Every structure is written in C-alpha cells, then in structure tokens.
Amino acid sequence: MFSILRTIWLTFLHIFHKTETIEYPEVKPYLPPRYRGRIVLTRDADHNERCVACNLCAAACPVDCISLQATEDETGRRYPEFFRINFSRCIFCGFCEEACPTYAIQLIPDFEMAEYDRQNMVYEKEHLLIDGEGKYHGYNFHKEAGVDMGVKGKGEGKNEETPVDVKDLMP
Amino acid sequence: MPLEIMIKIQIDGKEYEVEPKKNLLETCLALGFDIPHFCFHAALGSVGACRLCAVKKFRNAEDTKGKIVMSCMEPVVEGLIISTDDEETKQFRAAVIEGLMTNHPHDCPICDEGGECHLQDMTVMTGHNYRRFDFKKRTFQNQNIGPFIHHEMNRCIECYRCVRFYRDYAGGKDLNVFASRNNVYFGRLEDGTLENEFSGNLVEVCPTGVFTDKTLKNHYTRKWDLSNAPSVCTHCSLGCNIIASERYDSLRRIMSRYNGEVNGYFICDRGRFGYEFVNDEKRIRKAEIRSGKTEILTEVDDSTLFSTLKDTFTANKKVIGIGSPRASLEANYALSVLVGSYNFYHGISTKEQDITKTVLNFLQQSGIPTPSLKQIEKADAVLILGEDLVNTAPMMALAVREASRNKGKEMAEKLGIPAWNAHPVMQVAQDAKSPIFIATPFKDSLDEVAETTFRGNLSDIAGLGFAVASALSAEAPTFKLTDKDQQSLAEKIALKLKNANNPVIISGINCGDEQLIRAACNIATALYSAEKKGVLSMVLPESNSMGLAYLEGKSLDDAISLTEKEEIDTLIVLENDLYRRATSTSVEQLFDRCKQVIVLDQLTNKMTLKADIVVPAATFAEAEGTLVNNEGRAQRYYKTIVNKNQVKESWRWLAEMIRIKTDSPSVQWKKFDDITSALIASNAAFAALKNYFSDADFRMLNEKIPRQPLRYSGRTSMHANVAVTETGIQPDIDSPLAFTMEGSHANPPSSLVPFYWSPGWNSVQAVNKYLDEPNGRMKGGDAGIKLIISVENAKTTYFKANIQPVELTKGEFLIVPVYQIFGSDEMSSAASTLSQRIPEPFVYLNPKDAEALKLEADELIQLEIDNTILKIKIRTEASIGLGMAGLSVNLPEMPFVDLPGRGKIYNMKVES
Numbered sequence A: 001m002f003s004i005l006r007t008i009w010l011t012f013l014h015i016f017h018k019t020e021t022i023e024y025p026e027v028k029p030y031l032p033p034r035y036r037g038r039i040v041l042t043r044d045a046d047h048n049e050r051c052v053a054c055n056l057c058a059a060a061c062p063v064d065c066i067s068l069q070a071t072e073d074e075t076g077r078r079y080p081e082f083f084r085i086n087f088s089r090c091i092f093c094g095f096c097e098e099a100c101p102t103y104a105i106q107l108i109p110d111f112e113m114a115e116y117d118r119q120n121m122v123y124e125k126e127h128l129l130i131d132g133e134g135k136y137h138g139y140n141f142h143k144e145a146g147v148d149m150g151v152k153g154k155g156e157g158k159n160e161e162t163p164v165d166v167k168d169l170m171p
Numbered sequence B: 001m002p003l004e005i006m007i008k009i010q011i012d013g014k015e016y017e018v019e020p021k022k023n024l025l026e027t028c029l030a031l032g033f034d035i036p037h038f039c040f041h042a043a044l045g046s047v048g049a050c051r052l053c054a055v056k057k058f059r060n061a062e063d064t065k066g067k068i069v070m071s072c073m074e075p076v077v078e079g080l081i082i083s084t085d086d087e088e089t090k091q092f093r094a095a096v097i098e099g100l101m102t103n104h105p106h107d108c109p110i111c112d113e114g115g116e117c118h119l120q121d122m123t124v125m126t127g128h129n130y131r132r133f134d135f136k137k138r139t140f141q142n143q144n145i146g147p148f149i150h151h152e153m154n155r156c157i158e159c160y161r162c163v164r165f166y167r168d169y170a171g172g173k174d175l176n177v178f179a180s181r182n183n184v185y186f187g188r189l190e191d192g193t194l195e196n197e198f199s200g201n202l203v204e205v206c207p208t209g210v211f212t213d214k215t216l217k218n219h220y221t222r223k224w225d226l227s228n229a230p231s232v233c234t235h236c237s238l239g240c241n242i243i244a245s246e247r248y249d250s251l252r253r254i255m256s257r258y259n260g261e262v263n264g265y266f267i268c269d270r271g272r273f274g275y276e277f278v279n280d281e282k283r284i285r286k287a288e289i290r291s292g293k294t295e296i297l298t299e300v301d302d303s304t305l306f307s308t309l310k311d312t313f314t315a316n317k318k319v320i321g322i323g324s325p326r327a328s329l330e331a332n333y334a335l336s337v338l339v340g341s342y343n344f345y346h347g348i349s350t351k352e353q354d355i356t357k358t359v360l361n362f363l364q365q366s367g368i369p370t371p372s373l374k375q376i377e378k379a380d381a382v383l384i385l386g387e388d389l390v391n392t393a394p395m396m397a398l399a400v401r402e403a404s405r406n407k408g409k410e411m412a413e414k415l416g417i418p419a420w421n422a423h424p425v426m427q428v429a430q431d432a433k434s435p436i437f438i439a440t441p442f443k444d445s446l447d448e449v450a451e452t453t454f455r456g457n458l459s460d461i462a463g464l465g466f467a468v469a470s471a472l473s474a475e476a477p478t479f480k481l482t483d484k485d486q487q488s489l490a491e492k493i494a495l496k497l498k499n500a501n502n503p504v505i506i507s508g509i510n511c512g513d514e515q516l517i518r519a520a521c522n523i524a525t526a527l528y529s530a531e532k533k534g535v536l537s538m539v540l541p542e543s544n545s546m547g548l549a550y551l552e553g554k555s556l557d558d559a560i561s562l563t564e565k566e567e568i569d570t571l572i573v574l575e576n577d578l579y580r581r582a583t584s585t586s587v588e589q590l591f592d593r594c595k596q597v598i599v600l601d602q603l604t605n606k607m608t609l610k611a612d613i614v615v616p617a618a619t620f621a622e623a624e625g626t627l628v629n630n631e632g633r634a635q636r637y638y639k640t641i642v643n644k645n646q647v648k649e650s651w652r653w654l655a656e657m658i659r660i661k662t663d664s665p666s667v668q669w670k671k672f673d674d675i676t677s678a679l680i681a682s683n684a685a686f687a688a689l690k691n692y693f694s695d696a697d698f699r700m701l702n703e704k705i706p707r708q709p710l711r712y713s714g715r716t717s718m719h720a721n722v723a724v725t726e727t728g729i730q731p732d733i734d735s736p737l738a739f740t741m742e743g744s745h746a747n748p749p750s751s752l753v754p755f756y757w758s759p760g761w762n763s764v765q766a767v768n769k770y771l772d773e774p775n776g777r778m779k780g781g782d783a784g785i786k787l788i789i790s791v792e793n794a795k796t797t798y799f800k801a802n803i804q805p806v807e808l809t810k811g812e813f814l815i816v817p818v819y820q821i822f823g824s825d826e827m828s829s830a831a832s833t834l835s836q837r838i839p840e841p842f843v844y845l846n847p848k849d850a851e852a853l854k855l856e857a858d859e860l861i862q863l864e865i866d867n868t869i870l871k872i873k874i875r876t877e878a879s880i881g882l883g884m885a886g887l888s889v890n891l892p893e894m895p896f897v898d899l900p901g902r903g904k905i906y907n908m909k910v911e912s
Ligand code: SF4
Pocket: A057, A060, A061, A062, A063, A064, A065, A066, A085, A089, A090, A091, A092, A093, A094, A095, A096, A097
C-alpha cells in the first residue's frame, strides 16, 4: 500500500521537472560535433579532395554499403572515380571514419535524411563531397606519403631526406 | 620417386619426421609454421639477406640458452632442436622489421600492394606497431620502366629478391642494384622498358610495392575486392595456370596460379598482360545480322537471332563448321555435333594438321614420355631443335634456363653445398652450365645458356637431328653430315645426351617443318631404345592445338577445296580468324561459295565484318572450358565474369543451335556438365576426364567455393545506382564455384583454387599454405590430368630421313617464320598495353645479303612470296644464314604467308 502511494507521489512530482522531450522539428535538438550522422567526404586545406580511393572504408563497413573505384589524374594523384554510399543500408557505426587514413570520410551531426523513395538514399560523390575540412583541420595525406602525386616532390614531404643520388660513391 | 630417408627434428618441443637436404625455413613452412621471411623464395633459394627468418637453435636437450640462427640458411639435420616462438627470437624479428620500417614511406593507402603486401603481413606477424625512430626517411627517385610495371623505389626493403629473380633466374640484364650501404637502388641504368619476357613476375616476387602491375593501376582494385576464378592461360600451348580477377564486370588482372608440374610460381608477360582484350571496345557483345549480302550488320536480340537461325537451318541443307585451336574442347565438340563430324573442319592448314597429328600419334604410341615444365627444369642435358622458345613457348624457355643451372648445383652438391644455398652454388658454378644445344635458324636470348648453338636453315637443322639420332643408335636411319664440324657436333650432342641422366629433346611445329619433327622424334626414339631415358617435348602453336587434334575433322584447306567443287549453304566458323590461316583470296573464295556465314567470336575482326550472322562468344574469363596443353594435359578454366548483354559461351550458343536445327530434345545441354559428359562419352581418349574434374554439384563442407575473399566490399552498394534493391547472388550452374564471398573457405581441390589467402598471409606468399612444401606439389596433387599415357613396351619405329638439298635460284630466299612473344598471338595482341610492345613487321636478313642488295637497316623492301607482295622493313641479323630471311609472322598487320617457303626480295629503290 505504501509503495503504491509513494509511486503516485513520485510521478506527481514529475510535473514540476524540466521536460526532456523536444518539440522536433520546431525545436532542433543539440547534437555534439562527433555525433554519427550523415556521411560526407571532405577536402584538404588546399581545397583538393582528400579521399585517395584506398578502399579501407569500404572494407571496414560491416554492411558493405560503400563502393568506389580508384582512378588517377595526370599528376598521379589518386582519387575516386565514383564514390557511392547506400544510406538505406548504412548503420552509422562510424567504422568508415575510423578506417580512413586521410580524414576524408567523416560522419556529421545530421540525421535528417528521410526519403519517400528508397532509391534516393543512394548518395554519389557529388552528394557526399563538401567544400570544407570537416572536423579535422590541417591534415594533408599527400604531404605525409612518399609518393609524388603532384602535391610535393620526392623528398619534399614531412620527414623526408632529399632523394639519394645513386651515383654518389661517398660512404 | 626414390624414398628419401626421413630424419627426426624437434620444433617447439614436438618431434617431426622431415626430409633431409632441405633448409629449415622451407621445412617449417611445409609443416605449417608461420615463420616470417622476406628474401627466401622457394624458386630462388636462400641468401640470408633479410635476417627476418630467425629461430632459436639448441645444441642439445640440455641446452636452455640456445642461439638465434637464420632458418633459411640452416640445413635440417638429424636431431635438430629449435624453437620458433622463443621470446628473444620474437624480439629479434620485431627489431628487424622496425629497422626496415624506419625508411618505409607512409604509402599503404595509395600503394597498390596494400592489402596483399608481404611487408604488411610480416609487420603484423612480428608485432612491430609503433614508430620510435624520430629522424627523416630516405627517399629515391623512381624510374619509368615501361608500360607493364610501375616503379616506386621508396618502398624497397633491400631483400634482393627482384634482382635475384630477374637476373639470376630469368636471365634479364637490364635490372640491377646500384649504390651502396643504406642507399642501394634497384632499377635500370636509365629509364626504359624492362626487356625481359618475365618481368611481370617482379610484381609477385617483390614483397613490397616497389614493383606493381601498371595495367592494374588503370582500373585499380584491392585484392580483397576482386572476384576470382582458377583459369588457364590461352596465349600459347603450355597452358600455364592463372588466376583471373574481376571487379565491376571487367577483368582486372592476371596472376600466376601455382602448378608444380606446369608453371610453378611464375608466368610470362604475354600471359600476365595479355588479358586486356577481354575489356576491349572491339569486343562483340551483341548478336548482329545482315539482312542481305549488301546490307550492313545490325544488332538483334536473342529471339530475332533464333528465328533467323531457325529459317537458316530449315532452308539450308549443307552446313559445315570450322573449329579452332584457340576454342575449348567443349566448343569444338559442340560444333562437330551441330554439323556432324563429317562436316567438321579443324580450321588449321593441312600442313599444320598433319604435323600436329604426327606429334600426337608419336606421343601416344612411341612409349616415350613427354615432360612437364617441371621435368624440363630437372633436365641435365637439353637439345632444342628449331623452336624459338622465348617467343613461342616462353615459360619453357624459363624452364630450360633453370635446367642450365643443374650442372652448378651438381658441382656444389659434391662439395656438400645444398642446392637451396643460392649464392655459394653460383660461386661454385661460375660459368658452368648443363649441356644445352640450340639449333635454330637465328639467334635468340636463350642462346646465352647454350653450350653450342647451331645456325642453319630448317633442313640443316633437321639434318643435324637425323645425324644425332644416327649417332645414338645403329637402328636409327643412318645419316652422316658431309660437313666435318657439323658431324662432330652431332656426335658430341649424342654423347652428351647419352651421358645425361635426364636428357630432354625439345622441338615444335611452329617452324612448320615436318622433317624437323621427325628428326626430333628419331632422336628421342634412339635415346629411349638404347638408354631407356630421355623425354620429348613438342611445342604447339595454340592453347588447344593438342585438344583439337583429338577430335575427328578435316583441315581448313579441305574446306576451301570443297567450296571449289560445290556451293555450301551455311558455314559456321567458331572463334577463328581464318585470315590468319589462309590467304585472303582463298578465304574470300570460301565466303563467296557459302550462301551464309555464321561467325562466333569475341573480337571484331575481318571475318566478323564479312559474316552474315555474328554471335558474341564469351572469352576464357566468361566461360568454362577444357584445354589440352602441349604435353597432353587437360586443364579447365572457370568463369570469373558473369555474362552480360548477349555474350554466352560458344558451346551454349552451339547447343542452342543444335536445339533449333534438329528440333529434337535429343541433345539437351543446359549446364557445362551436360556437354562435358557428352564429350567424354564421345571419345575413349577423354575417359580420364570423367572422374578428374569436379562437377557443379561438388561441395566443400556442404558449400560452394566462393570466388570472393571474406573481406569483399561494397556488395550492397556496387549496383545500388541502378536499383537499390539487391538482386542477390548470381547463380552459377556450371561450376562448384559461387559468385559470392560466402561458402567454404577451406582449401579447395587444386584445380578449383580461386585465390590464395590464409589467416595472417594476405600476400601471394599465402600460396605456401596450399602446397605440400614450398616449390612442391599443390596439396592433393597438381591440377590437370594427362590424357597422353605413355604405353609400355611400344614398338620402336623410326621415321625415314628425307632431306632435300636446298637449291635457290638467283634472287630467291628461303623464308622462315619469326615469332614474337608480343604480337604473334592473336588475342593478347589486342590487349591495349601489350600492343605497345608489338614491333612493326620486319624481315631478318643477313648483313651480307643486305649489302649485296644495297640495303640498309630499317629500309623498306619488297618481298614476294606465293603471289603475296609485302612492303616491309628489313632488320639486319648476322646470325641468320646467307640466302635466308626471317619474316615476322602473325603480327596484327601481317597478311597470311605460308611459311617456310621461298620468296624474292627486291630493293625498292632499285626496282621501282
Ligand atoms: S557508418 Fe558504418 S555502416 Fe555506415 S558506411 Fe560507415 S562503416 Fe558502413
């Protein structure tokens, strides 16, 4: 008997608490920057595509909803010819972002992606690629790698010696 | 095989019985231990350069301290006690990797080796994962080393495998190691195309991403994303085993598939880079019909095609079929059933057919074995008669190179140095080589391993052959050469063959001289009857030349002469560009005398442009089929690409035509197994196939064998642009393989291995897990089944020597064919990258002859041979005899010329 009364009393007290429910869509909820929502492909500080089409995100994806094809421009820089995410399959786990060695693929705080037609959930590169750097600023994979892909020459990257002179006989 | 006495060794506290004479690393790998290593390669032996394969060796059971040794340099001896997982050893290996990694670039995401990288595997395996080195990385400039291979030198870990393969194993000259200490550089003296015919193997031999496949780069796909099938190379008669890989409906690359009897770990560049024709825009992907002789070809759908075919077969009574030595057994058989074996023609000249039959009959009846490439590698004396192996059977040339090193191994063995200890063996051998004799009309790159080369025209070579046979056995037709030097050479060759334990005679039909074949057969017979040893290997022109010889049928010339007599209603040509096999006048005559021509082929060519009905046939990558290689080994390839558009396997089209033509359900070939059982029932020679190849119902642990690795990505997205609803797995009714990543990932039977992968081993080195022992057999036996079984106690018969002296009239030249590894094979020549390596057509001429004709190198000449007039460039070649000329044949722009033959050469400046 006492426990019933206590429960009623506690429930009654809730009337005076602050409500947790948000009047969405009139009121937008706060989403932390690292919220895992819609996926974007970002660019580096020089405004070039960050993605190097390494396929690691696709391999990490547990539902296999990322597919892409690598290609190269005339400087040898690798980028995706197409990049497709089937969001009707995506579980927003963020594994792709974890796997990405270039910070290209990022999940952002946006979940408003509902569609009437499931086919519209298939995003191509033009739908994914944004103009900015997203959450991670300043990183440019091409300056770290050893390959000359039109961004820096051999030996000009971070932590690189100038190329060996093969004809040099000095010990 | 002589039974080796097994010895006992102890690994990690457990006792194992192992073969002696091996090194510890290969022994451990064979036993299934994961010992990290870089520089050891089973085909190249050990040099102990990388220091990664460390294990701990104990002096005796009491010794607890032990010492670290390199397992690849350690012979296995009775009572050896080692530990593979000792803590100190593990630290040692991790330290080796850490050292190598100090200079390794941050490249994996853009490195084509990534995901199948031996260095990645070893790094993970040894447990090194954190960079402590704070200094800068060494860098190198790259080189442009040609259209096949990409060079990215920063990634090198100095294991020396590349130069050891390229120089020591494949005989290349233009790749080397430069500079010193921490700066060693693996590359060419200057930029330029790698010259060696086996350069593509660097992609697999190099454990890092220094050498990667440039053709793959054009449509790069990670190994884990490739859908693969076991396949067989279709670009020459050796039938090397390959893995064909697909992504997004296009063929992405060819890698070698291990076969201990055939190609071992390697394949040639024609086989590796010839695949691009499958994706070419010249591919026929839709059926086409011409409504009247003067109309143009228009694309039609299946139902229109079938109704046209129905009209054709109802109206037309006389139907003949021309098969092809590059089509599978099944396709050729289906055609012969459709037209009836009486109306089936082989699609090769009478001469080629006769010689092929001579070869097949000899191999079947003489009792003389024909060797696999592996057996050729084991030879200690080789005689090559007439064949330019590098260009007509490239991997056989590589096998002969390996054979040439047996002498050195034998010398080392006497000093107690085992064959796997590569460097000391080379030191001991110096220039010593097994006796190899090459008798060909002009020089080739294999000459350098020859003890003696013999140059002459084809009759001279045949004569030498007969003289050798005669010197070997008194029973052989007596034949003496008038030239003293030549006769003593013949006697020397006979003696060396006699003294060898495993002598091999190699010849082939590509030079088109029957006497030469007979001479080779006689040598083998003489050797075999006198010494009970010696094997004979015959090179044939195409991937299924041997298989075709098993089917009953007439020659192309017979078909042409038939049309001279009567008119034919319908001619069906199967995967055969007849313009490559007969003069255009006779092919056109054949066309004119046939009311209707149906062509089944893969690529648009002169034939398909002339045909009335063109049917899109599947390539090796889109079909199942059986090919018989030059040693009579039947091997099967499986499809890796799901057929799209109207493309179908030739046998399927032909089965459809049989149904339409006979309108009876008697032939009901729905699946591949149906036609193979019909084929097997049709000819006793094929009976052996019956139990050998697994049929489509074969299951591993109740599941099909997946074509895709477990990490295959993108399956819910790759087709989502077309339709977001997934279509599901493409069924495969023809084979035990499945177009999916799901299924049994246990090791399948050797003929069904679609790719190599094993936990911890993502690179090609995973192949070791599929072998009995490194460089040994595939587990459960190597793929392929020999159809030629040498009969016991066969009667010894010799061919008569019938050599006509060559007499040339003034201005006349003896013309012999010159083959090119890049260019002389039809399909690979259509590959866009490989076609960059095809030379312009040329004629070899002795410089003296050229001078007499007032010609200079590279000048255009006019060559007249059998009514064909060619304007062609000359190349002066000192090794070709006077009065002889070598004409490049089968190159894409070359018209058909019947060779060997006689022709006239004119200097165009003077004559015109
Ligand atoms: S969030 Fe997870 S499910 Fe979605 S694409 Fe990335 S890896 Fe795949």
